Amino acid sequence: MRQSLIYGLEPWKASGCIRFAKSNRINFNQSSDTRLGNFLGRRAVCNAEHSQSGYNVLRKMVAPLSREGRFFSAVMFSGSHRQSLRELQQENADIAAIDCVTYALLQRHQPQALAGLVAIGWSPAAPGLPLITAGATPAATLNSLREALQQLVSDDRYRSLCDALLICGYSDMSREAYAPLLAWRDEAAALGVSQL
Secondary structure (H helix, E strand, C coil), X not given: CCCEEEEEECCECCCCEECCEECEEEEECCCCCCCHHHHCCCEEEECCCCCHHHHHHHHHHHHHHCECCECCCEEXXXXXXXXXXXXXXXXXXCEEEEEHHHHHHHHHHCHHHXXXXXXXXXXXXXXXXXXXXXXXXXXXXXXXXXXXHHHHHHCHHHHHHHHHCCECCCEECCHXXXXXHHHHHHHHHHCCCCCC
């Protein structure tokens, strides 16, 4: 039995978001390099090794460019996208993949978090963070969760809350929608890149 159940997804209205998929901005510090291939042998910072947006997508993008299973000279883990941006600003790292919703919220509320950084492009789009519950959640409870979220995104009383969080809808979703992310990992491994 699976320990968790994917039951839904909220799409966002931020640059890089397309329906239920989102891309990540690939950012770097004030270096003059603007192509991903030029970062061979440089230092990457990721929010966490289990992160799709900060790690897996970067692995997918650099795998075809890697040499002998390596692309970066060093990879550090910051604990959050916000901290990854700080590491870039402090020149402790050279490149990072930043979730587009985090990026948009920082642009809106903390533009100084992006000062001195340059975006070189977008990652391939992938499903956003899923809404999950325990694998043993009863069907009636699951239906109640879905109904409550649908009401949240459709009720005018919550419009300002959803707007502030960049949430623009809700859709039922299943684990199968995330299969391409495992394929990205496997494709990178087939190219000799099992980790960054």
